[in-house]
Amino acid sequence: MMLLASDDTRPLTLRDVSEASGVSEMTVSRVLRNRGDVSAATRERVLSAAKSLGYVPNKIAGALASQRVNLVAVIIPSLRNMVFPEVMSGISAVLEETELQPVVGVTDYLPEKEERVLYEMLSWRPSGVIIAGLEHTDASRAMLSASGIPVVEIMDVDGTPIDSMVGISHRRAGRKMAQAILKAGYQRIGFLGTKMPLDHRARKRFEGFTGALAKSGVEVADQEFYSGGSALAKGREMTETLLNRDPELDFLYYSNDMIAAGGLLTLLDKGIDIPDQIGLAGFNGVELLDGLPRKLATMDACRTEIGRKAAEIISERVNTPDGAPSVIELTPKISYGDTLRR
Amino acid sequence: MMLLASDDTRPLTLRDVSEASGVSEMTVSRVLRNRGDVSAATRERVLSAAKSLGYVPNKIAGALASQRVNLVAVIIPSLRNMVFPEVMSGISAVLEETELQPVVGVTDYLPEKEERVLYEMLSWRPSGVIIAGLEHTDASRAMLSASGIPVVEIMDVDGTPIDSMVGISHRRAGRKMAQAILKAGYQRIGFLGTKMPLDHRARKRFEGFTGALAKSGVEVADQEFYSGGSALAKGREMTETLLNRDPELDFLYYSNDMIAAGGLLTLLDKGIDIPDQIGLAGFNGVELLDGLPRKLATMDACRTEIGRKAAEIISERVNTPDGAPSVIELTPKISYGDTLRR
DNA sequence: CTGAAAGCGCTAACAA
DNA sequence: TTGTTAGCGCTTTCAG
Numbered sequence: 001m002m003l004l005a006s007d008d009t010r011p012l013t014l015r016d017v018s019e020a021s022g023v024s025e026m027t028v029s030r031v032l033r034n035r036g037d038v039s040a041a042t043r044e045r046v047l048s049a050a051k052s053l054g055y056v057p058n059k060i061a062g063a064l065a066s067q068r069v070n071l072v073a074v075i076i077p078s079l080r081n082m083v084f085p086e087v088m089s090g091i092s093a094v095l096e097e098t099e100l101q102p103v104v105g106v107t108d109y110l111p112e113k114e115e116r117v118l119y120e121m122l123s124w125r126p127s128g129v130i131i132a133g134l135e136h137t138d139a140s141r142a143m144l145s146a147s148g149i150p151v152v153e154i155m156d157v158d159g160t161p162i163d164s165m166v167g168i169s170h171r172r173a174g175r176k177m178a179q180a181i182l183k184a185g186y187q188r189i190g191f192l193g194t195k196m197p198l199d200h201r202a203r204k205r206f207e208g209f210t211g212a213l214a215k216s217g218v219e220v221a222d223q224e225f226y227s228g229g230s231a232l233a234k235g236r237e238m239t240e241t242l243l244n245r246d247p248e249l250d251f252l253y254y255s256n257d258m259i260a261a262g263g264l265l266t267l268l269d270k271g272i273d274i275p276d277q278i279g280l281a282g283f284n285g286v287e288l289l290d291g292l293p294r295k296l297a298t299m300d301a302c303r304t305e306i307g308r309k310a311a312e313i314i315s316e317r318v319n320t321p322d323g324a325p326s327v328i329e330l331t332p333k334i335s336y337g338d339t340l341r342r
Numbered sequence: 343m344m345l346l347a348s349d350d351t352r353p354l355t356l357r358d359v360s361e362a363s364g365v366s367e368m369t370v371s372r373v374l375r376n377r378g379d380v381s382a383a384t385r386e387r388v389l390s391a392a393k394s395l396g397y398v399p400n401k402i403a404g405a406l407a408s409q410r411v412n413l414v415a416v417i418i419p420s421l422r423n424m425v426f427p428e429v430m431s432g433i434s435a436v437l438e439e440t441e442l443q444p445v446v447g448v449t450d451y452l453p454e455k456e457e458r459v460l461y462e463m464l465s466w467r468p469s470g471v472i473i474a475g476l477e478h479t480d481a482s483r484a485m486l487s488a489s490g491i492p493v494v495e496i497m498d499v500d501g502t503p504i505d506s507m508v509g510i511s512h513r514r515a516g517r518k519m520a521q522a523i524l525k526a527g528y529q530r531i532g533f534l535g536t537k538m539p540l541d542h543r544a545r546k547r548f549e550g551f552t553g554a555l556a557k558s559g560v561e562v563a564d565q566e567f568y569s570g571g572s573a574l575a576k577g578r579e580m581t582e583t584l585l586n587r588d589p590e591l592d593f594l595y596y597s598n599d600m601i602a603a604g605g606l607l608t609l610l611d612k613g614i615d616i617p618d619q620i621g622l623a624g625f626n627g628v629e630l631l632d633g634l635p636r637k638l639a640t641m642d643a644c645r646t647e648i649g650r651k652a653a654e655i656i657s658e659r660v661n662t663p664d665g666a667p668s669v670i671e672l673t674p675k676i677s678y679g680d681t682l683r684r
Numbered sequence: 685c686t687g688a689a690a691g692c693g694c695t696a697a698c699a700a
Numbered sequence: 701t702t703g704t705t706a707g708c709g710c711t712t713t714c715a716g
Contacts, residue, residue, distance in 0.1 A: 011467070011490065013709060024687050029711065037685055054488045059465040060411065061709030063402045064692050068711095079430060085421040092448070101462065104446050106434070120443065123401040125353070146396045148353065232633030262633045269635065291574030291604045293611065355693060366703050371695065379701060403693030406708045410695095 012055045021049035032057060063125070070099045072314055073121040075131040077109040082286060083303055084132070087154065090307020091130065098315050100127060109198045115140045122147055128314035134159035135200045150317035152310040155301075157329045158204050164317075166309045166328040170201045173299055173332055174208025177253060177281055180334055182216050184341040186251035186279055189213065191223040192238045192263065193255030202255045205283065209253065222246045226259070235262020243270075250278055257282035260296050261289050264339065268293055280339040297340030302330040354397045363391035374399060405467070412441045414656055415463040417473040419451045424628060425645055426474070429496065432649020433472065440657050442469060451540045457482045464489055470656035476501035477542045492659035494652040497643075499671045500546050506659075508651040508670040512543045515641055515674055516550025519595065519623055522676050524558050526683040528593035528621055531555065533565040534580045534605065535597030544597045547625065551595060564588045568601070577604020585612075592620055599624035602638050603631050606681065610635055622681040639682035644672040 014032075018025040023042055030036045031046040038046075049055075063069045074091060076084040091102050103126065105117035115137050121129070122143055128150040134157075136144070144151045144162050151163040158171050181189060191210075196203040210220055222245055224238040235258065243249060254260035260282030264274070272278050274294060285300035309328055317323050336342055356374075360367045365384055372378045373388040380388075391397075405411045416433060418426040433444050445468065447459035457479050463471070464485055470492040476499075478486070486493045486504050493505040500513050523531060533552075538545040552562055564587055566580040577600065585591060596602035602624030606616070614620050616636060627642035651670050659665050678684055 015709080025709090026687055026711085027685085030686090033711090035711095039685065042686085054484060056461060056464050056485065056489075058467060058709055060402055060405045060467055061692090062711070064406050064694085065709075065711040067692065069402065079421060079427040080424070082422070082424075085427070088421055119398060122398050125400060125402060142396060143398065147398075230629050230632040232631060234633075236633050258630075265633070265635060287572045288600075289574060290572035291576075291578050291607070293607060357693080367693090368695080368704080369702060372702090375695090377695095381701060384702085400693055403708090404695070406710085407693075407695040409708065 011058070012053055013058070014055075016053060017046065017050045017055050020053055021045045069125050069127060070101055071103050071124060071126040072100050072311070073105060073118075073124075073126040073129045073131075074102045075105045075107060075114065075117055075121065075129065077107050077132055079104075079106060082288060083284065083301065086303040087132075087307040087310075090304035090309075091311045092307075093304075094308050094311035094315065100311075100315060100318065102130075102311075111135075111137050111140075111198075115143075118143055127318050128152070130154055130310045130314060133200055134161065134165065136162075150314050152313050154306050154310045156201050156204070157327070161325065161327065164310075164313050164325040164327065166306055166313065166326070166330070168302055168306075168330050168332050169208075170204035171208035171211075173283070173301075174205035174210075175212040176208075176332075176334060177205075177283075177299060178209045178212035180336075180340065181251055181253065181279070181281070182213070182218065184275075184279065186341075187218070188221045188246070188249050189218065189251045189253060190242045190246065190249045191220050191253050191255075192235070192242065192259060193223075193225055195225045195227045196255075205255065221249060231256065231258030232262040232265075235259030235264075236266045237262075239263040239266045252278065252280050254280070254282045257284045257286040257289055257296060257298055260298070261292055264292060264294060264296060275339050275341050279341060285335065294339055295335075295337035297335065297337045299332045299334050302332055305330055353400070354395055355400070356397075358395060359388065359392045359397050362395055363387045411467050411469060412443055413445050413466060413468040414442050414653070415447060415460075415466075415468040415471045415473075416444045417447045417449060417456065417459055417463065417471065419449050419474055421446075421448055424630060425626065425643065428645040429474075429649040429652075432646035432651075433653045434649075435646075436650050436653035436657065442653075442657060442660065444472075444653075453477075453479050453482070453540075457485075460485055469660050470494070472496055472652045472656060475542055476503065476507065478504075492656050494655050496648050496652045498543050498546070499669070503667065503669065506652075506655050506667040506669065508648055508655065508668070508672070510644055510648075510672050510674050511550075512546035513550035513553075515625070515643075516547035516552075517554040518550075518674075518676060519547075519625075519641060520551045520554035522678075522682065523593055523595065523621065523623070524555070524560065526617075526621065528683075529560070530563045530588070530591050531560065531593045531595060532584045532588070532591045533562050533595050533597075534577070534584065534601060535565075535567055537567045537569045538597075547597065563591060573598065573600030574604040574607075577601030577606075578608045579604075581605040581608045594620065594622050596622070596624045599626045599628040599631055599638060599640055602640070603634055606634060606636060606638060617681050617683050621683060627677065636681055637677075637679035639677065639679045641674045641676050644674055647672055 014025045017028045028046050030038050031043050105121050107114040130152045132155050134153050153161050153165040155167040157167045157169050224242050226234045281297035285298050313326050356367045359370045370388050373380050373385050449456040460482050472494045474497050476495050495503050495507040497509040499509045499511050566584050568576045623639040627640050655668050
């Protein structure tokens with residue numbers, strides 16, 4: 001019995017469409033990319049042939065031939081922290097208007113993993129890179145510089161960018177919050193946050209915060225750090241711990257809104273008068289949390305805006321290969337909510 | 343004045359490494375991929391040359407030549423719903439042990455966008471596709487079937503898969519919760535959820551839920567739907583609305599834990615006795631919410647496990663191109679928490 | 685408006 | 701163990 005090996009599931013190529021439509025590969029390629037002038041008639045024939053075959057172009061080959069890849073590498077520490085999906089949506093919103101497409105890589109806050117992910121992504125020759133933070137391994141910095149493509153470091157502006165950067169100053173943010181707290185007359189201030197060795201932005205807020213307090217001769221009365229677990233639950237725990245250790249605290253500054261929400265619920269349970277007996281503030285402006293019994297004092301990290309701006313920078317520089325790097329500092333505002341006296 | 347055009351930032355190629363090390367391109371390629379036998383000495387020379395030049399391989403060319411792309415397309419509706427990042431982390435955890443890498447595409451729950459994203463991703467010729475849900479446009483189904491690569495549809499098993507599937511039965515989940523509620527003696531039951539035209543899984547839960555109630559002669563007493571906005575706040579609003587309309591309700595079933603949490607906070611504010619005066623249940627088992635004043639009754643959607651299994655299926659089928667499709671139904675369990683009587 | 689030829693940077697297959 | 705040759709499927713470039 002004889003079998004023809006004709007029905008193997010080899011993916012279709014331009015050539016198949018060319019043969020099916022009786023038009024040269026080159027013209028088929030033109031039609032499929034809307035490039036150059038093609039008569040309406042041939043365009044029709046090509047399109048219907050491609051459709052009926054179910055042809056899907058091979059971008060690998062296209063990219064190799066054209067030396068163009070319409071991908072933008074976006075490298076972030078995590079997807080589980082709502083901050084980053086929000087940045088992503090700013091990026092996507094802008095890139096959707098262009099030919100460019102974001103591709104996400106996640107580093108889990110690990111510098112070596114960042115290095116691996118970056119290497120992996122650069123080997124696809126993307127048109128640009130958007131990467132969270134200003135702290136990278138030497139190798140990562142070297143790769144980014146050598147890549148010759150636009151690089152935007154986002155979220156933070158306290159440092160020197162490789163190329164462009166857009167973000168907020170976390171040091172300034174911490175300082176600002178400290179000033180607002182002091183101005184409102186709070187004196188005995190506790191700090192609650194993540195363990196910070198790898199979260200540079202949280203660290204910088206902490207530094208700005210303690211620095212500004214110090215300037216007024218105030219020291220953080222007590223502090224508590226966590227890692228892992230449900231932030232809401234951790235916020236509760238840490239708040240209990242801190243208040244047990246120092247019942248005289250009159251303000252609690254949390255390094256993010258989730259743990260602040262846990263703290264808020266705990267204080268309400270205890271019947272503590274907020275914001276007069278104890279005030280609270282978090283960081284981020286997480287919309288997710290609207291609907292809590294009190295509106296938390298917080299500071300908007302401008303996440304979506306950072307994403308938008310970063311994407312715009314990439315998009316511009318892709319079209320203007322010899323443009324200059326941009327540095328954009330956004331200014332977060334304090335939202336006092338119901339938990340910080342004015 | 344004469345300038346040599348030598349210093350243009352053309353990306354490095356294998357050839358550059360070959361010349362720098364005095365070893366043939368082929369051998370350089372072997373070293374860089376750890377393929378075939380190469381003497382320790384030449385390996386050394388190649389590696390140091392590559393490193394000192396800062397060479398990053400071009401995967402585009404590699405993929406074209408080898409007809410292999412170690413990417414797995416993961417297509418999900420959204421990143422802002424914590425469900426999907428959790429699925430992603432299951433996928434990543436498994437793929438990190440392999441050569442494969444996930445690449446995410448987001449559809450915003452729009453079938454046409456799903457189709458576009460799918461087309462886009464398939465044109466990169468990934469090794470496999472993991473895609474949320476069983477409902478796709480005809481064109482999407484056709485592309486997936488024609489692609490000739492393993493496809494795993496995830497999250498839902500109420501339907502017919504294109505290839506493999508792994509998930510839970512949302513109909514059964516809704517039914518189970520209805521039975522538990524009835525068994526606990528609740529009679530006048532309200533439903534609160536998302537507007538569901540495009541969220542098929544929420545719709546199926548609703549169908550299973552009402553179906554099981556109907557079997558016991560019970561109808562949903564009232565219902566309320568939302569879209570957009572902060573889920574916590576929406577949960578509050580809808581709960582108020584429903585209780586105003588029908589103060590006799592003794593159970594509220596929410597289509598997700600976030601809005602259930604909003605409902606919980608509202609009921610506690612009102613001093614309502616939970617779970618005796620009114621019971622509540624959500625869906626998902628969001629760890630994020632541990633730390634609420636009461637533990638919500640909910641049902642685990644097995645998100646991470648679904649991700650793991652899906653990745654395992656892809657990984658196996660990549661190595662066994664003629665393997666058979668798998669169908670895996672996971673079984674979510676009710677967690678009664680403090681808001682549903684046993 | 686359409687087509688032919690060359691080659692993108694790498695790897696499979698074979699030869700030495 | 702190493703090198704040579706011939707493409708991968710597309711787009712660029714140039715010629716009709």
